[in-house]
Amino acid sequence: MDALTRRILFLALVALSLPALAQDRAAEVQIKAAFLYKFGEFVQWPPATFARADAPFVIGVMGADDVAAALEQVVAERTVQGRPVVVRRLRRGEALTGLHMLFIGREDSARLAETLAAAKGQPLLTVTESDNAIAHGSVINFVAEDQKVRFDIALPPAERGQLKISSRLLAVARRVISI
Amino acid sequence: MAAPRHSISHKILAVKLATTLVALLLALSAMVAYDLRLYYQNWINDVQTQAELVGQMTAPALSFDDARVAGENLALLRYRPRILAAAVYDARGRLFAAYPQPASGFPKLPEGDGARVEGNELIVFKRIVNDREILGTVYVRAEYSLYDRLLGYLGIAGVVTALGMGIALLFSRWVHRVLVRPVLAISQLAAEVTEKRNFALRAEKLTDDEIGLLAESFNAMLAEIQRATRELEASNRQAAGEVAERRRAEEEVLRLNAELETRVAQRTTELQSANAELEAFCYSVSHDLRAPLRSIDGFSQVLLDDFPKDVSGEAQRYLGRIRSSTQRMGQLIEDLLNLSKVSRGELARRDVDVGEIARQVFSDLQQREPGRKVEVSVWDGMQANADPRLLRAALDNLIGNAWKFSAKAEHARVEVGLLRDGTQASFFVRDNGAGFDMRYANKLFGAFQRLHSANEYQGTGIGLATVQRIVHRHGGRIWADATPGKGAVFFFTLAPGSAPETQASKEVAA
Numbered sequence: 001m002d003a004l005t006r007r008i009l010f011l012a013l014v015a016l017s018l019p020a021l022a023q024d025r026a027a028e029v030q031i032k033a034a035f036l037y038k039f040g041e042f043v044q045w046p047p048a049t050f051a052r053a054d055a056p057f058v059i060g061v062m063g064a065d066d067v068a069a070a071l072e073q074v075v076a077e078r079t080v081q082g083r084p085v086v087v088r089r090l091r092r093g094e095a096l097t098g099l100h101m102l103f104i105g106r107e108d109s110a111r112l113a114e115t116l117a118a119a120k121g122q123p124l125l126t127v128t129e130s131d132n133a134i135a136h137g138s139v140i141n142f143v144a145e146d147q148k149v150r151f152d153i154a155l156p157p158a159e160r161g162q163l164k165i166s167s168r169l170l171a172v173a174r175r176v177i178s179i
Numbered sequence: 180m181a182a183p184r185h186s187i188s189h190k191i192l193a194v195k196l197a198t199t200l201v202a203l204l205l206a207l208s209a210m211v212a213y214d215l216r217l218y219y220q221n222w223i224n225d226v227q228t229q230a231e232l233v234g235q236m237t238a239p240a241l242s243f244d245d246a247r248v249a250g251e252n253l254a255l256l257r258y259r260p261r262i263l264a265a266a267v268y269d270a271r272g273r274l275f276a277a278y279p280q281p282a283s284g285f286p287k288l289p290e291g292d293g294a295r296v297e298g299n300e301l302i303v304f305k306r307i308v309n310d311r312e313i314l315g316t317v318y319v320r321a322e323y324s325l326y327d328r329l330l331g332y333l334g335i336a337g338v339v340t341a342l343g344m345g346i347a348l349l350f351s352r353w354v355h356r357v358l359v360r361p362v363l364a365i366s367q368l369a370a371e372v373t374e375k376r377n378f379a380l381r382a383e384k385l386t387d388d389e390i391g392l393l394a395e396s397f398n399a400m401l402a403e404i405q406r407a408t409r410e411l412e413a414s415n416r417q418a419a420g421e422v423a424e425r426r427r428a429e430e431e432v433l434r435l436n437a438e439l440e441t442r443v444a445q446r447t448t449e450l451q452s453a454n455a456e457l458e459a460f461c462y463s464v465s466h467d468l469r470a471p472l473r474s475i476d477g478f479s480q481v482l483l484d485d486f487p488k489d490v491s492g493e494a495q496r497y498l499g500r501i502r503s504s505t506q507r508m509g510q511l512i513e514d515l516l517n518l519s520k521v522s523r524g525e526l527a528r529r530d531v532d533v534g535e536i537a538r539q540v541f542s543d544l545q546q547r548e549p550g551r552k553v554e555v556s557v558w559d560g561m562q563a564n565a566d567p568r569l570l571r572a573a574l575d576n577l578i579g580n581a582w583k584f585s586a587k588a589e590h591a592r593v594e595v596g597l598l599r600d601g602t603q604a605s606f607f608v609r610d611n612g613a614g615f616d617m618r619y620a621n622k623l624f625g626a627f628q629r630l631h632s633a634n635e636y637q638g639t640g641i642g643l644a645t646v647q648r649i650v651h652r653h654g655g656r657i658w659a660d661a662t663p664g665k666g667a668v669f670f671f672t673l674a675p676g677s678a679p680e681t682q683a684s685k686e687v688a689a
């Protein structure tokens with residue numbers, strides 16, 4: 001049993017002891033952290049985005065400290081595309097430079113649009129968990145379905161950011177938006 | 180003739196079929212074993228690869244907890260009908276997705292990487308690893324139709340074996356037709372030739388190979404035998420003809436012999452009867468002649484004795500002549516009667532001493548003429564098997580002749596002896612008297628043959644004829660040797676086989 005499994009088991013035990021709603025949110029955070037980590041495997045960034053050969057893979061988390069915390073645990077001692085993973089917590093409006101992936105916590109549409117506009121055209125995989133996030137230019141957006149975490153993928157913003165998303169990832173997406 | 184029970188063709192067929200069978204079985208076994216092994220390995224590789232693919236395919240679904248996608252991925256296995264079931268377990272060992280639906284009969288927990296065969300099924304577990312992290316495990320259950328495959332192979336093997344054996348059988352038939360049948364044909368022909376003794380049969384030359392040569396040689400041999408047999412038969416026929424001819428000739432000879440014997444017997448009988456008649460006539464005539472002669476002699480003597488005065492001197496002289504003539508005639512008749520006598524009557528043969536008889540003859544002669552001085556020599560031990568009366572008559576004549584013809588010799592000498600020449604014993608009577616000319620030797624033994632005048636020596640000329648007849652009656656032979664003036668020897672033999680014994684000793688009589 002590896003570390004992740006152990007951790008997941010531990011978290012599951014912790015979650016069982018919490019009230020139902022808190023339990024749901026905790027599990028959701030864990031799953032989303034894990035998904036974020038795994039997205040890195042199915043997306044190809046332009047080589048220029050990495051300064052050096054051993055440059056780290058940087059994941060920015062904005063407006064979701066619980067997810068950042070969970071992600072930090074998940075990526076510890078792990079690599080994405082052979083690179084060490086760095087989790088950077090960002091405040092709203094902070095510059096997005098040096099990031100490869102950006103998770104934006106639940107936001108209202110205006111703010112979300114603002115942040116996504118900043119990311120637009122950059123080789124940055126944007127992941128959101130808000131309704132209409134795709135419409136605002138997010139690449140991946142988490143949705144809940146049948147009490148499970150699923151996600152939609154929009155290809156045009158990815159293409160604009162010169163990101164190539166593996167078809168295998170597309171295969172497990174809830175919806176893939178091409179236009 | 181039927182083919183022999185363990186004929187070569189059957190043996191060849193058996194060997195060929197056995198060889199074919201063994202070769203086929205070995206080849207098929209090797210092929211089947213190789214194929215089954217290959218099948219096993221390939222199928223395991225195949226299924227393992229399939230499991231790997233399924234793993235890779237379902238890795239994102241596992242990562243993003245999408246059992247539906249995983250199920251869809253697994254459902255693609257319906258295009259592999261030989262994969263009976265498949266499942267994906269998540270990292271925690273829970274069943275994540277399964278094919279076919281509804282999921283049942285799947286292991287509760289996944290196992291480590293591996294493949295194993297359970298009955299007719301191949302079970303493979305394959306872990307899904309991504310970046311040293313185990314995402315889950317794929318379980319695949321595929322059909323493992325080794326036995327079906329084996330059965331299929333056995334079917335093929337059966338068909339191939341049957342085909343192979345069939346071909347071998349056909350080949351063997353061909354071999355039988357090409358090789359064995361010609362040999363059998365020759366063999367049958369040989370049996371037929373032996374059975375029927377028909378050397379005119381010929382083997383058919385069916386092939387142009389060594390067997391054909393055999394047939395030709397066989398035919399040549401048959402031709403030779405036929406020729407030899409024909410010659411032998413001809414020779415036999417000829418020999419049989421010759422034998423028959425010879426037998427016929429022998430029969431002819433026998434027949435002629437028998438005829439000859441019959442004729443001889445007939446002639447002999449005729450001759451004997453003629454002889455008997457002649458002798459009877461002769462005897463009768465001689466006997467009847469004697470009476471008138473006696474009258475003439477008697478009355479002449481009466482005239483001389485009783486009437487000497489009435490008969491002149493001259494008449495007396497004539498009467499004397501009459502008497503001497505009648506006496507001579509009487510003697511002649513006596514001799515003829517003797518000759519006739521020795522020819523008649525049975526031979527009474529017994530062992531006699533020839534010397535004894537000779538000595539009696541000499542004694543009688545000496546008494547008749549006491550004045551003669553003759554040196555007599557009779558050998559001792561001269562035995563013979565003869566009729567004593569006839570032998571006496573013969574010796575009377577021979578010794579009497581010797582005595583008579585040696586009368587004028589200075590020292591008369593008569594010898595009776597025996598000469599032996601092998602088994603032949605010849606008696607002889609030798610004198611040193613007048614002898615005779617050998618030119619007349621062939622006339623010696625005829626009746627009335629005289630070599631000397633009656634004036635010189637008295638005699639009738641019948642004596643030697645009588646002797647010859649006696650000797651002949653004893654089955655002997657008589658012959659003579661002489662020199663005029665020096666003497667004569669008369670030899671005679673008696674029946675052969677009655678060889679007398681002899682002891683060379685001399686007895687001299689005065």
